[in-house]
Amino acid sequence: MRIKAIAILFIAIIFSSSCASILNPKYQKIEIQKEKGSKVLVNGEDPKLKKGQVALERNKKPKQITIIKEGKKDANFVVNSYKKSPLYILSWIPFGIYGTFLLDNYPRSYNYDKILTVGKLESALILKPEGAKDIKINTVSLNIKPEDYKYRSINGYKSFKKKPNKVELEPFDTDEEIKIEESIFSHSLNELLKNNGYIDTTRNVLKNSFSNNLYINANVNKVSIHEIFTGYKNSVYNKGSFYYVDLNIEWEILDIYKETIYTQTTEVTSGEFAALGKSDSKEIDALRLAVDDGVELGLIKFINSEKVQEALMDKSFEEESNSFEExxxxxxxxxxxxxxxxxxxxxxxxxxxxxxxxxxxxxxxxxxxxxxxxxxxxxxxxxxxxxxxxxxxxxxxxxxxxxxxxxxxxxxxxxxxxxxxxxxxxxxxxxxxxxxxxxxxxxxxxxxxxxxxxxxxxxxxxxxxxxxxxxxxxxxxxxxxxxxxxxxxxxxxxxxxxxxxxxxxxxxxxxxxxxxxxxx
Known part of the structure:
Protein backbone atom coordinates (compact mmCIF):
# COMPACT_ATOMS: atom_id res chain seq x y z
CA MET A 1 0.00 0.00 0.00
CA ARG A 2 2.82 2.40 0.84
CA ILE A 3 4.48 1.83 -2.56
CA LYS A 4 1.17 2.33 -4.34
CA ALA A 5 0.55 5.66 -2.57
CA ILE A 6 4.01 6.95 -3.54
CA ALA A 7 3.45 5.89 -7.13
CA ILE A 8 0.15 7.83 -7.28
CA LEU A 9 1.84 10.92 -5.81
CA PHE A 10 4.67 10.67 -8.38
CA ILE A 11 2.16 10.47 -11.25
CA ALA A 12 0.37 13.52 -9.87
CA ILE A 13 3.64 15.45 -9.83
CA ILE A 14 4.42 14.52 -13.44
CA PHE A 15 1.03 15.46 -14.84
CA SER A 16 0.32 18.56 -12.72
CA SER A 17 1.77 22.04 -12.89
CA SER A 18 0.07 23.03 -9.64
CA CYS A 19 1.67 20.93 -6.95
CA ALA A 20 1.62 23.76 -4.43
CA SER A 21 -2.08 24.22 -5.09
CA ILE A 22 -2.74 20.52 -4.53
CA LEU A 23 -0.56 19.98 -1.50
CA ASN A 24 -1.10 23.29 0.31
CA PRO A 25 -3.95 23.07 2.86
CA LYS A 26 -7.08 25.09 2.15
CA TYR A 27 -6.57 27.07 5.37
CA GLN A 28 -3.44 28.60 6.86
CA LYS A 29 -2.99 29.31 10.54
CA ILE A 30 -1.63 32.75 11.38
CA GLU A 31 -0.71 34.26 14.71
CA ILE A 32 -2.19 37.68 15.48
CA GLN A 33 -0.14 39.46 18.13
CA LYS A 34 -2.46 41.95 19.79
CA GLU A 35 -3.25 43.68 23.07
CA LYS A 36 -4.35 41.41 25.87
CA GLY A 37 -8.12 41.23 26.20
CA SER A 38 -8.84 42.19 22.60
CA LYS A 39 -10.95 40.18 20.18
CA VAL A 40 -10.40 39.34 16.51
CA LEU A 41 -13.03 39.33 13.77
CA VAL A 42 -12.46 38.18 10.20
CA ASN A 43 -14.77 39.75 7.63
CA GLY A 44 -16.94 40.86 10.53
CA GLU A 45 -17.38 37.40 12.02
CA ASP A 46 -15.73 35.21 14.61
CA PRO A 47 -12.86 33.42 12.83
CA LYS A 48 -12.02 29.76 12.59
CA LEU A 49 -9.48 28.96 15.30
CA LYS A 50 -6.93 26.17 15.30
CA LYS A 51 -4.79 25.80 18.41
CA GLY A 52 -5.35 29.45 19.30
CA GLN A 53 -4.38 30.69 15.86
CA VAL A 54 -6.66 32.19 13.24
CA ALA A 55 -7.33 30.02 10.21
CA LEU A 56 -7.58 31.97 6.95
CA GLU A 57 -8.71 30.46 3.69
CA ARG A 58 -6.19 30.54 0.86
CA ASN A 59 -8.36 32.01 -1.88
CA LYS A 60 -6.46 35.24 -2.68
CA LYS A 61 -9.45 37.31 -1.55
CA PRO A 62 -8.60 40.13 0.87
CA LYS A 63 -9.50 39.39 4.47
CA GLN A 64 -10.85 42.14 6.71
CA ILE A 65 -9.26 41.85 10.16
CA THR A 66 -10.91 43.85 12.96
CA ILE A 67 -9.45 44.10 16.45
CA ILE A 68 -11.96 45.03 19.17
CA LYS A 69 -11.24 45.94 22.78
CA GLU A 70 -13.21 47.74 25.47
CA GLY A 71 -12.04 51.34 25.81
CA LYS A 72 -10.20 51.27 22.49
CA LYS A 73 -11.16 52.26 18.98
CA ASP A 74 -11.67 49.32 16.63
CA ALA A 75 -8.60 48.73 14.46
CA ASN A 76 -9.06 47.50 10.88
CA PHE A 77 -6.46 45.80 8.69
CA VAL A 78 -6.54 43.87 5.45
CA VAL A 79 -4.39 40.78 4.88
CA ASN A 80 -3.91 38.71 1.77
CA SER A 81 -1.92 35.65 0.76
CA TYR A 82 0.99 36.76 -1.40
CA LYS A 83 3.96 34.51 -0.65
CA LYS A 84 4.59 31.52 -2.90
CA SER A 85 4.32 28.28 -0.98
CA PRO A 86 7.65 26.36 -0.75
CA LEU A 87 5.74 23.44 -2.25
CA TYR A 88 5.88 25.14 -5.65
CA ILE A 89 9.41 23.67 -5.99
CA LEU A 90 7.75 20.34 -6.76
CA SER A 91 6.41 21.90 -9.95
CA TRP A 92 9.94 22.29 -11.26
CA ILE A 93 10.19 18.58 -11.89
CA PRO A 94 8.03 18.39 -15.02
CA PHE A 95 8.12 22.02 -16.20
CA GLY A 96 11.13 23.80 -14.72
CA ILE A 97 11.24 27.03 -12.81
CA TYR A 98 9.63 29.14 -15.56
CA GLY A 99 6.74 26.80 -15.89
CA THR A 100 6.22 26.98 -12.17
CA PHE A 101 5.71 30.72 -12.10
CA LEU A 102 3.60 30.74 -15.24
CA LEU A 103 1.32 27.84 -14.43
CA ASP A 104 1.12 27.32 -10.67
CA ASN A 105 -0.75 30.53 -9.80
CA TYR A 106 -3.81 29.05 -8.22
CA PRO A 107 -4.92 30.78 -4.99
CA ARG A 108 -3.94 27.84 -2.78
CA SER A 109 -0.33 28.12 -3.91
CA TYR A 110 0.11 31.36 -1.89
CA ASN A 111 0.64 31.84 1.83
CA TYR A 112 -0.12 34.64 4.28
CA ASP A 113 2.41 36.16 6.62
CA LYS A 114 2.63 33.79 9.55
CA ILE A 115 2.46 36.61 12.08
CA LEU A 116 0.36 39.80 12.08
CA THR A 117 1.55 42.25 14.72
CA VAL A 118 -1.03 44.80 15.79
CA GLY A 119 0.43 47.85 17.47
CA LYS A 120 -1.11 49.70 20.39
CA LEU A 121 -4.77 50.42 19.75
CA GLU A 122 -5.98 54.01 19.66
CA SER A 123 -8.01 55.15 22.65
CA ALA A 124 -11.77 55.22 22.22
CA LEU A 125 -13.79 58.37 22.79
CA ILE A 126 -13.65 59.39 26.44
CA LEU A 127 -17.02 59.04 28.15
CA LYS A 128 -18.54 62.41 28.98
CA PRO A 129 -17.25 63.51 32.40
CA GLU A 130 -19.82 64.23 35.09
CA GLY A 131 -20.76 67.90 35.05
CA ALA A 132 -19.45 68.48 31.52
CA LYS A 133 -21.41 70.35 28.88
CA ASP A 134 -23.28 68.55 26.14
CA ILE A 135 -21.62 68.71 22.74
CA LYS A 136 -23.07 68.14 19.29
CA ILE A 137 -21.84 68.19 15.70
CA ASN A 138 -23.05 71.35 13.97
CA THR A 139 -21.66 70.63 10.51
CA VAL A 140 -19.00 68.55 8.76
CA SER A 141 -17.97 70.23 5.50
CA LEU A 142 -15.43 69.54 2.76
CA ASN A 143 -13.32 72.32 1.29
CA ILE A 144 -10.55 70.65 -0.71
CA LYS A 145 -8.35 72.37 -3.27
CA PRO A 146 -7.40 70.35 -6.39
CA GLU A 147 -3.78 69.96 -5.27
CA ASP A 148 -4.93 68.61 -1.89
CA TYR A 149 -7.08 65.80 -3.36
CA LYS A 150 -4.70 62.93 -4.14
CA TYR A 151 -4.81 59.27 -5.14
CA ARG A 152 -2.58 56.30 -5.76
CA SER A 153 -3.17 52.68 -6.69
CA ILE A 154 -0.82 49.78 -6.02
CA ASN A 155 -1.01 46.63 -8.12
CA GLY A 156 -0.47 43.66 -5.88
CA TYR A 157 -0.54 43.10 -2.15
CA LYS A 158 3.09 42.00 -2.32
CA SER A 159 4.13 45.41 -3.70
CA PHE A 160 2.15 47.09 -0.93
CA LYS A 161 3.89 45.02 1.75
CA LYS A 162 7.41 45.29 0.35
CA LYS A 163 7.48 48.85 -1.03
CA PRO A 164 4.36 50.70 0.15
CA ASN A 165 5.65 54.15 -0.84
CA LYS A 166 7.09 53.23 -4.21
CA VAL A 167 4.00 54.56 -6.00
CA GLU A 168 3.72 58.34 -5.56
CA LEU A 169 0.51 60.12 -4.64
CA GLU A 170 -0.79 62.21 -7.52
CA PRO A 171 -3.47 64.94 -7.63
CA PHE A 172 -6.71 63.93 -9.31
CA ASP A 173 -7.09 65.19 -12.85
CA THR A 174 -9.38 68.10 -11.96
CA ASP A 175 -9.17 71.87 -11.55
CA GLU A 176 -12.30 72.13 -9.44
CA GLU A 177 -12.39 72.47 -5.68
CA ILE A 178 -14.55 70.08 -3.69
CA LYS A 179 -16.95 72.19 -1.66
CA ILE A 180 -19.69 70.57 0.37
CA GLU A 181 -21.27 72.66 3.12
CA GLU A 182 -22.90 69.74 4.94
CA SER A 183 -21.71 66.18 4.48
CA ILE A 184 -23.13 62.80 5.45
CA PHE A 185 -20.72 62.40 8.35
CA SER A 186 -22.61 64.59 10.85
CA HIS A 187 -25.14 61.86 11.64
CA SER A 188 -22.61 59.10 12.36
CA LEU A 189 -20.45 61.42 14.49
CA ASN A 190 -23.45 62.56 16.50
CA GLU A 191 -24.32 58.89 17.06
CA LEU A 192 -20.83 58.35 18.43
CA LEU A 193 -21.21 61.36 20.73
CA LYS A 194 -24.64 60.20 21.86
CA ASN A 195 -23.40 56.71 22.66
CA ASN A 196 -20.73 58.22 24.90
CA GLY A 197 -23.08 60.52 26.79
CA TYR A 198 -22.26 63.85 25.10
CA ILE A 199 -25.76 64.39 23.71
CA ASP A 200 -28.70 64.65 26.08
CA THR A 201 -31.36 62.05 25.30
CA THR A 202 -33.84 62.99 28.05
CA ARG A 203 -35.76 65.33 25.71
CA ASN A 204 -35.72 68.11 28.28
CA VAL A 205 -36.46 71.00 25.96
CA LEU A 206 -35.23 73.70 28.33
CA LYS A 207 -31.76 72.27 28.86
CA ASN A 208 -30.07 73.96 25.90
CA SER A 209 -28.20 77.05 27.05
CA PHE A 210 -24.87 78.82 27.00
CA SER A 211 -23.88 77.08 30.23
CA ASN A 212 -24.85 73.58 29.05
CA ASN A 213 -24.08 73.27 25.35
CA LEU A 214 -21.26 73.36 22.84
CA TYR A 215 -21.09 72.63 19.11
CA ILE A 216 -18.45 71.28 16.76
CA ASN A 217 -17.69 72.25 13.18
CA ALA A 218 -15.35 70.10 11.11
CA ASN A 219 -13.79 70.97 7.77
CA VAL A 220 -11.97 68.31 5.73
CA ASN A 221 -9.12 70.17 3.97
CA LYS A 222 -6.99 67.39 2.48
CA VAL A 223 -7.69 63.84 1.32
CA SER A 224 -5.33 61.15 0.05
CA ILE A 225 -6.93 57.93 -1.17
CA HIS A 226 -4.88 54.73 -1.29
CA GLU A 227 -6.26 51.80 -3.31
CA ILE A 228 -4.47 48.45 -3.19
CA PHE A 229 -5.33 45.56 -5.51
CA THR A 230 -4.61 41.94 -4.65
CA GLY A 231 -3.24 41.46 -8.18
CA TYR A 232 -2.95 43.55 -11.30
CA LYS A 233 -6.14 45.61 -11.55
CA ASN A 234 -7.63 44.07 -14.66
CA SER A 235 -6.11 40.60 -14.42
CA VAL A 236 -7.77 37.33 -13.44
CA TYR A 237 -5.45 37.22 -10.43
CA ASN A 238 -7.04 40.34 -8.90
CA LYS A 239 -9.56 39.01 -6.38
CA GLY A 240 -10.46 42.34 -4.80
CA SER A 241 -9.04 45.56 -3.44
CA PHE A 242 -8.95 47.60 -0.27
CA TYR A 243 -8.69 51.24 0.72
CA TYR A 244 -7.33 53.52 3.37
CA VAL A 245 -7.25 57.32 3.47
CA ASP A 246 -5.21 60.15 4.96
CA LEU A 247 -7.28 63.10 6.16
CA ASN A 248 -6.45 66.62 7.28
CA ILE A 249 -9.39 67.92 9.31
CA GLU A 250 -9.78 71.30 11.00
CA TRP A 251 -12.00 71.06 14.06
CA GLU A 252 -13.70 74.00 15.72
CA ILE A 253 -15.50 74.06 19.06
CA LEU A 254 -18.26 76.66 19.35
CA ASP A 255 -20.51 77.99 22.08
CA ILE A 256 -24.29 77.98 21.72
CA TYR A 257 -24.11 81.23 19.75
CA LYS A 258 -21.77 79.55 17.24
CA GLU A 259 -18.83 81.68 18.35
CA THR A 260 -15.46 79.95 18.12
CA ILE A 261 -13.80 78.90 21.38
CA TYR A 262 -10.96 76.69 20.14
CA THR A 263 -9.63 75.20 16.91
CA GLN A 264 -7.35 72.24 16.25
CA THR A 265 -6.19 70.36 13.16
CA THR A 266 -5.84 66.59 13.13
CA GLU A 267 -3.81 64.52 10.68
CA VAL A 268 -5.15 60.97 10.64
CA THR A 269 -4.77 57.74 8.68
CA SER A 270 -7.82 55.51 8.59
CA GLY A 271 -7.89 51.77 8.96
CA GLU A 272 -7.87 49.51 5.90
CA PHE A 273 -11.19 48.35 4.45
CA ALA A 274 -11.66 45.58 1.90
CA ALA A 275 -13.91 45.66 -1.15
CA LEU A 276 -14.90 42.02 -1.26
CA GLY A 277 -15.73 41.73 -4.93
CA LYS A 278 -15.15 43.69 -8.12
CA SER A 279 -18.42 45.64 -8.32
CA ASP A 280 -18.39 49.42 -8.09
CA SER A 281 -20.80 49.31 -5.14
CA LYS A 282 -18.36 47.16 -3.12
CA GLU A 283 -15.55 49.60 -3.81
CA ILE A 284 -17.74 52.57 -2.86
CA ASP A 285 -18.72 50.85 0.40
CA ALA A 286 -15.08 50.15 1.28
CA LEU A 287 -13.97 53.70 0.52
CA ARG A 288 -16.88 55.11 2.51
CA LEU A 289 -15.93 52.96 5.50
CA ALA A 290 -12.35 54.20 5.27
CA VAL A 291 -13.41 57.85 5.21
CA ASP A 292 -15.93 57.27 8.03
CA ASP A 293 -13.18 55.65 10.08
CA GLY A 294 -10.75 58.51 9.45
CA VAL A 295 -13.27 61.23 10.33
CA GLU A 296 -14.27 59.32 13.48
CA LEU A 297 -10.64 58.95 14.51
CA GLY A 298 -10.15 62.70 14.02
CA LEU A 299 -13.16 63.45 16.23
CA ILE A 300 -11.88 61.13 18.96
CA LYS A 301 -8.47 62.82 18.96
CA PHE A 302 -10.14 66.24 19.08
CA ILE A 303 -12.62 65.46 21.88
CA ASN A 304 -10.01 63.62 23.92
CA SER A 305 -7.57 66.56 23.74
CA GLU A 306 -6.87 68.50 26.90
CA LYS A 307 -8.15 71.82 25.50
CA VAL A 308 -11.54 70.42 24.52
CA GLN A 309 -11.95 68.62 27.83
CA GLU A 310 -11.19 71.93 29.58
CA ALA A 311 -13.83 73.68 27.47
CA LEU A 312 -16.38 71.01 28.41
CA MET A 313 -15.77 71.65 32.10
CA ASP A 314 -15.38 75.44 31.90
CA LYS A 315 -17.52 77.23 34.50
CA SER A 316 -16.05 80.72 34.18
CA PHE A 317 -19.44 81.99 32.96
CA GLU A 318 -20.71 81.71 36.54
CA GLU A 319 -18.68 84.81 37.41
CA GLU A 320 -20.48 86.93 34.81
CA SER A 321 -23.41 87.97 36.99
CA ASN A 322 -21.06 89.83 39.32
CA SER A 323 -19.14 91.60 36.57
CA PHE A 324 -21.56 94.49 35.99
CA GLU A 325 -21.85 97.68 37.97
CA GLU A 326 -25.33 99.12 38.36
Missing amino acids: LSIKNNNNYVSNLNEAVQSSVTIKHDKSHGSGFVIGSDGYILTNYHVINTANENSRVVFNDKSEYEFEVVRSSKLYDLALVKVEKTNLMPFKMNMDKNIPIATDIYAVGTPTAQDLSQTVSKGIISGLRDYVNGSKLIQTDASINGGNSGGALATKNGLVFGVVSAKLKGIGIEGVAFGIPAYEVTDKLKLNIN
Missing part, protein backbone atom coordinates in the same frame (compact mmCIF):
# COMPACT_ATOMS: atom_id res chain seq x y z
CA LEU A 327 -26.45 101.27 35.45
CA SER A 328 -29.17 103.86 36.04
CA ILE A 329 -31.57 104.56 33.20
CA LYS A 330 -33.69 107.64 33.89
CA ASN A 331 -37.05 108.14 32.20
CA ASN A 332 -39.67 110.89 32.27
CA ASN A 333 -42.54 108.60 33.38
CA ASN A 334 -44.07 108.84 29.92
CA TYR A 335 -44.29 105.11 29.18
CA VAL A 336 -45.93 103.09 26.43
CA SER A 337 -49.60 102.69 27.36
CA ASN A 338 -51.18 100.94 24.37
CA LEU A 339 -50.31 98.66 21.47
CA ASN A 340 -50.05 101.50 18.92
CA GLU A 341 -47.37 103.13 21.07
CA ALA A 342 -45.78 99.71 21.58
CA VAL A 343 -45.29 99.43 17.82
CA GLN A 344 -43.63 102.88 17.71
CA SER A 345 -41.21 101.90 20.50
CA SER A 346 -40.26 98.54 19.01
CA VAL A 347 -37.34 98.17 16.60
CA THR A 348 -35.74 95.83 14.10
CA ILE A 349 -32.03 95.16 14.55
CA LYS A 350 -30.68 94.25 11.13
CA HIS A 351 -27.39 92.85 9.92
CA ASP A 352 -26.08 91.92 6.48
CA LYS A 353 -27.83 88.55 6.37
CA SER A 354 -30.08 88.40 9.42
CA HIS A 355 -32.22 90.41 11.79
CA GLY A 356 -33.86 90.38 15.20
CA SER A 357 -36.07 92.57 17.33
CA GLY A 358 -35.73 94.93 20.28
CA PHE A 359 -37.64 97.55 22.26
CA VAL A 360 -36.99 100.88 23.96
CA ILE A 361 -36.50 100.91 27.75
CA GLY A 362 -34.77 104.32 28.06
CA SER A 363 -36.00 107.62 26.60
CA ASP A 364 -32.44 108.65 25.68
CA GLY A 365 -31.83 105.68 23.35
CA TYR A 366 -31.47 102.52 25.47
CA ILE A 367 -32.85 99.43 23.72
CA LEU A 368 -33.16 95.91 25.06
CA THR A 369 -32.68 92.75 22.94
CA ASN A 370 -31.11 89.28 23.03
CA TYR A 371 -27.39 88.61 22.92
CA HIS A 372 -27.86 86.25 19.99
CA VAL A 373 -29.43 89.13 18.03
CA ILE A 374 -26.33 91.36 18.30
CA ASN A 375 -23.48 88.84 18.48
CA THR A 376 -22.91 89.05 14.71
CA ALA A 377 -23.15 92.85 14.60
CA ASN A 378 -20.74 94.72 12.33
CA GLU A 379 -20.30 98.20 10.83
CA ASN A 380 -23.35 97.64 8.61
CA SER A 381 -25.70 96.72 11.47
CA ARG A 382 -28.49 99.17 12.25
CA VAL A 383 -31.45 99.75 14.56
CA VAL A 384 -34.53 100.45 12.45
CA PHE A 385 -37.59 102.18 13.95
CA ASN A 386 -41.16 101.86 12.76
CA ASP A 387 -40.83 105.14 10.77
CA LYS A 388 -37.98 103.49 8.79
CA SER A 389 -35.31 105.69 10.35
CA GLU A 390 -32.04 103.86 10.91
CA TYR A 391 -29.31 104.35 13.53
CA GLU A 392 -25.94 102.91 14.32
CA PHE A 393 -25.81 101.42 17.79
CA GLU A 394 -23.37 100.72 20.57
CA VAL A 395 -23.51 97.57 22.68
CA VAL A 396 -23.53 98.86 26.26
CA ARG A 397 -23.49 95.48 27.99
CA SER A 398 -24.42 91.91 27.23
CA SER A 399 -24.84 88.53 28.88
CA LYS A 400 -24.08 85.34 26.98
CA LEU A 401 -25.23 83.33 29.96
CA TYR A 402 -28.76 84.82 29.98
CA ASP A 403 -28.93 85.79 26.28
CA LEU A 404 -29.47 89.49 26.95
CA ALA A 405 -28.04 92.69 25.51
CA LEU A 406 -28.48 96.42 26.06
CA VAL A 407 -27.70 98.69 23.13
CA LYS A 408 -27.85 102.46 22.70
CA VAL A 409 -28.63 104.72 19.75
CA GLU A 410 -28.13 108.49 19.48
CA LYS A 411 -31.81 109.37 19.64
CA THR A 412 -33.68 111.11 22.43
CA ASN A 413 -37.27 111.73 23.51
CA LEU A 414 -38.19 108.12 22.94
CA MET A 415 -41.17 106.52 24.67
CA PRO A 416 -39.94 103.53 26.70
CA PHE A 417 -41.78 100.40 27.76
CA LYS A 418 -42.32 99.95 31.48
CA MET A 419 -40.83 96.75 32.91
CA ASN A 420 -42.86 94.50 35.21
CA MET A 421 -40.89 93.86 38.40
CA ASP A 422 -43.40 91.51 40.03
CA LYS A 423 -42.19 87.92 40.22
CA ASN A 424 -45.74 86.65 40.62
CA ILE A 425 -46.67 86.35 36.97
CA PRO A 426 -50.31 85.26 36.60
CA ILE A 427 -50.84 82.27 34.30
CA ALA A 428 -53.29 82.74 31.38
CA THR A 429 -52.76 86.52 31.27
CA ASP A 430 -53.25 87.92 27.77
CA ILE A 431 -49.91 88.81 26.25
CA TYR A 432 -48.75 90.42 22.98
CA ALA A 433 -45.52 89.78 21.14
CA VAL A 434 -44.20 92.78 19.21
CA GLY A 435 -41.36 92.20 16.77
CA THR A 436 -40.17 91.42 13.25
CA PRO A 437 -40.95 87.79 12.42
CA THR A 438 -39.29 86.00 9.49
CA ALA A 439 -38.52 89.01 7.27
CA GLN A 440 -37.62 92.67 7.73
CA ASP A 441 -40.63 93.87 5.76
CA LEU A 442 -42.83 92.38 8.50
CA SER A 443 -41.40 94.78 11.09
CA GLN A 444 -43.33 95.56 14.26
CA THR A 445 -45.85 92.76 13.83
CA VAL A 446 -48.16 92.20 16.80
CA SER A 447 -49.40 88.71 17.75
CA LYS A 448 -51.59 87.71 20.68
CA GLY A 449 -51.42 84.81 23.10
CA ILE A 450 -51.43 84.00 26.79
CA ILE A 451 -48.85 83.25 29.43
CA SER A 452 -48.94 79.46 29.36
CA GLY A 453 -46.56 78.81 32.22
CA LEU A 454 -43.45 79.82 34.14
CA ARG A 455 -40.62 77.31 33.66
CA ASP A 456 -37.40 76.60 35.50
CA TYR A 457 -34.33 77.34 33.41
CA VAL A 458 -30.57 77.26 33.95
CA ASN A 459 -28.72 78.69 36.94
CA GLY A 460 -31.94 79.11 38.92
CA SER A 461 -33.51 81.44 36.36
CA LYS A 462 -37.01 81.25 34.86
CA LEU A 463 -38.63 81.39 31.45
CA ILE A 464 -42.12 82.58 30.53
CA GLN A 465 -43.91 80.14 28.24
CA THR A 466 -46.41 81.59 25.77
CA ASP A 467 -48.54 80.43 22.86
CA ALA A 468 -48.27 83.78 21.06
CA SER A 469 -47.12 83.40 17.44
CA ILE A 470 -43.33 83.60 17.52
CA ASN A 471 -41.05 83.12 14.51
CA GLY A 472 -37.42 83.65 13.59
CA GLY A 473 -36.73 87.38 13.90
CA ASN A 474 -39.03 87.88 16.90
CA SER A 475 -36.09 87.30 19.25
CA GLY A 476 -35.40 90.31 21.45
CA GLY A 477 -38.91 91.74 21.10
CA ALA A 478 -41.27 92.60 23.92
CA LEU A 479 -43.87 90.32 25.52
CA ALA A 480 -46.25 92.95 26.84
CA THR A 481 -49.82 93.53 27.95
CA LYS A 482 -52.18 95.66 25.86
CA ASN A 483 -51.24 98.53 28.18
CA GLY A 484 -47.56 98.20 27.30
CA LEU A 485 -46.33 96.58 30.53
CA VAL A 486 -43.44 94.28 29.61
CA PHE A 487 -43.56 90.83 31.19
CA GLY A 488 -40.62 89.47 29.26
CA VAL A 489 -38.20 89.48 26.34
CA VAL A 490 -38.84 86.97 23.53
CA SER A 491 -35.92 84.50 23.47
CA ALA A 492 -36.81 81.20 21.78
CA LYS A 493 -39.37 78.99 20.11
CA LEU A 494 -39.57 75.22 19.93
CA LYS A 495 -39.34 73.96 16.36
CA GLY A 496 -40.29 70.62 14.89
CA ILE A 497 -42.98 68.60 13.17
CA GLY A 498 -46.22 68.88 15.11
CA ILE A 499 -44.93 71.60 17.47
CA GLU A 500 -46.99 74.78 17.56
CA GLY A 501 -47.58 77.50 20.11
CA VAL A 502 -44.58 76.85 22.37
CA ALA A 503 -42.35 79.90 22.75
CA PHE A 504 -40.40 81.42 25.61
CA GLY A 505 -39.37 84.77 27.02
CA ILE A 506 -37.02 85.98 29.75
CA PRO A 507 -38.99 87.58 32.63
CA ALA A 508 -38.58 91.37 32.88
CA TYR A 509 -37.53 91.26 36.52
CA GLU A 510 -34.67 88.92 35.63
CA VAL A 511 -33.56 91.17 32.77
CA THR A 512 -32.95 94.13 35.09
CA ASP A 513 -31.35 91.87 37.69
CA LYS A 514 -28.94 90.06 35.35
CA LEU A 515 -27.85 93.23 33.52
CA LYS A 516 -27.81 95.28 36.76
CA LEU A 517 -30.19 97.94 35.43
CA ASN A 518 -31.88 100.52 37.63
CA ILE A 519 -34.75 101.91 35.55
CA ASN A 520 -36.64 104.88 37.01
